[in-house]
Amino acid sequence: MTQEKYTRQTITARTEWIPGKLFSITTTRDPAFQFVPGQFARLGLPENPQINAAPDLWRAYSMVTPPHANELAFYSIVVPDGLFSPRLRDLQIGDAIYIDKTAFGFMTPERFPQGGQLWMLATGTGLSAYLPMLDDPNTWQQFEKIILVHGVREANELTYQDDIARFARTHARHEGQFTYLPATSREKLPGAPQARITTLIETGELESLANATLDPAVARVMLCGNPAMVTDARKLLTDKGFAPGRRGIPGSLAVENYW
Ligand SMILES: Cc1cc2nc3c(=O)[nH]c(=O)nc-3n(C[C@H](O)[C@H](O)[C@H](O)COP(=O)(O)OP(=O)(O)OC[C@H]3O[C@@H](n4cnc5c(N)ncnc54)[C@H](O)[C@@H]3O)c2cc1C
Structure with a gap:
């Protein structure tokens, strides 16, 4: 056989x-x-x-x-x-x-050094990859601050909110360790920006909302989901000095395209 x-x-x-x-x-x-x-x-x-x-x-x-x-x-x-x-x-x-039988993929927190901020940027179902990271105490030990940005078209696509809140309640080590930023592009949601993730990076609004700076000295960024978002956000972040890891040197950027 x-x-x-x-x-x-x-x-x-x-x-x-x-x-x-x-x-x-x-x-x-x-x-x-x-x-x-x-x-x-x-x-x-x-x-x-x-x-x-x-x-x-x-x-x-x-x-x-x-x-x-x-x-x-x-x-x-x-x-x-x-x-x-x-x-x-x-x-x-x-x-x-x-x-x-084999799991694949390199967009994992272990690629990043200890400390600093972890920015998880997702469109749509790209959220998937971040959920096991948020449900893993090691992620909360590794980073001082975790920022989850979920970009969708309409508010009802902002799924898994109860789970996300539970992960933060269970694992956060200190007040303010976690920031959840939903963003809708086709519908106005009270308290959330109506814009694409790339626009929010470009205008600096994402940093204001997260109360953190996209500085590769302290920030590690993951991009997951729509390849157009990944390509455009990667360009904006590369201009700020972000780079993927190479030859054993930990980087500040990791990406996963869903198609
Ligand atoms: C590394 C990796 C991880 C993935 N993880 C997920 C996941 O967790 N959840 C998930 O739903 N999909 C995920 N996908 C996409 C998934 O593999 C399929 O492509 C998707 O389910 C559609 O399959 P399909 O055969 O019906 O259509 P396909 O023929 O595969 O896709 C047709 C078209 O649908 C669009 N499309 C495909 N996937 C998506 C999507 N996720 N969101 C919006 N539009 C899409 C694209 O325009 C694509 O060209 C992942 C893809 C990759 C490469």
């Missing part, structure tokens, strides 16, 4: 955040599957289960659960004419899902 590169797991829970648009699934976990917060799994499904039950469609998904959890969870958009995400959305509790 050939040794498969993946394991068969089972859906144990589903959450519909916005019907037909945003959902989460929880799955069983192979005890041998190891990862660090910020990494992603490759999920597999058969394109046509009637013809072939073996998985032939594979997509990357960041773990939203921390490494110490017994199960895995993933947060997903539904791309209406996408091949994978509508199939993932249709899975019911008890259905099978396939997970590559």
Whole structure:
């Protein structure tokens, strides 16, 4: 028998955040599957289960659960004419899902030195990668200040707020260690800027809102989600002196593009 590169797991829970648009699934976990917060799994499904039950469609998904959890969870958009995400959305509790035995990805806090501020900038489902970091006490030990910026179009896409508040209550070492900054681009939300993340960086408003300076001497920045945001924000940050780590030298910038 050939040794498969993946394991068969089972859906144990589903959450519909916005019907037909945003959902989460929880799955069983192979005890041998190891990862660090910020990494992603490759999920597999058969394109046509009637013809072939073996998985032939594979997509990357960041773990939203921390490494110490017994199960895995993933947060997903539904791309209406996408091949994978509508199939993932249709899975019911008890259905099978396939997970590559290896976790991937380098946008992890361990790439950064001890101390300073961690800025987590996400658009949409890019939030996923930051949730296990926020649910990990090591992140709160590593950084003096953590700033989470979640950019979405409409306010109902600001998901996981209760969990984020709970992580801060559980792990924050001091008052003011954590700042959560939601930003909506197509809807006015009281107390939150109506602007894109890149505009907020450019105008300096992000620094005012966070009460912190985007200075590579003290700040480490992660960018995750929409590749246009990642490219534009990376340019703005490079101009400020931010750079990814190289040849064992820790950097001040780490990114993950979702497509
Ligand atoms: C490293 C990595 C981690 C990822 N983690 C996640 C995750 O945690 N959650 C998640 O929902 N997706 C994530 N993705 C994207 C995911 O792999 C799929 O692309 C997505 O679920 C859509 O699959 P699809 O086959 O339906 O459409 P695809 O054919 O893969 O994508 C079609 C188009 O949909 C758009 N699109 C794809 N993904 C997204 C998205 N997340 N948000 C908005 N628009 C999108 C893009 O325009 C893309 O060209 C990740 C991708 C990478 C590379």
